[in-house]
Amino acid sequence: MVTNVVRALRQGAWIAGFVAVGQLASMAAVSADPVQLRLQPQRPTAAVNPIDFGANRYILTDEAFAQAVSEYLQGRPxxxxxxxxxxxxxxxKDGPAFNNRANARTALGDSQGALADYDRAVELDPGYAFIYFNRGITKSGLGDRQGALADYDQALEIDPLNVFAYNNRGILRYKLGDRAGSLTDFDRALRLDPTYAFAYHNRGIVRSKLGDSRGAEADSQKAAELMGKSPRRRSA
Structure with a gap:
């Protein structure tokens, strides 16, 4: 039986359990590095209704897909x-399955296996921005910062309203020494979503490094306000 959760994934809905946005506790403290979002769920670019197609292989695929989603959401990657x-x-040719298997492999620490799955997902669904976003995180973790930067660039070319990609590209630019570019990315993220606490936190770090102590303090205060935390003062 095709479950509602599969229909939601196939038709473009978000599965909240697939989204991990970091630990809020770490946000209250002053971090040496900006806070990076983790992986996002697969959202196919086109709806697939296996019942309408009437092919047994689609029904069987979605049963396996549904079971996989259930296992992931229950903490069994x-x-x-x-x-x-x-x-x-x-x-x-099931691109969403490859992308989500990569996410599960990442949860298990299998970065190389995840990278192979993201590569295949990109081949099958090259127009889906979050595959590049996910692969960019994996490449960055493996030390391929230029490859990660290229993936974030591609994600934003496909979806220029992707605040997560701006945030993570801003982090990468910061690590590569491009503080001006990093600041620009966090600014863009906040223009798109003025309630994005992580972007305020991250921009505050960059502003502090650029000598803008007043701007850094304002961003720290705003991030804390959005998360209901009491900010710690930054040292000079």
């Missing part, structure tokens, strides 16, 4: 990897 593997066995 190892089982999710197995079930997403069954989904791609049944349909080797």
């Amino acid at each position: 190892d089982r999710a990897v197995v079930q997403f593997g069954e989904a791609v066995r049944l349909d080797p």
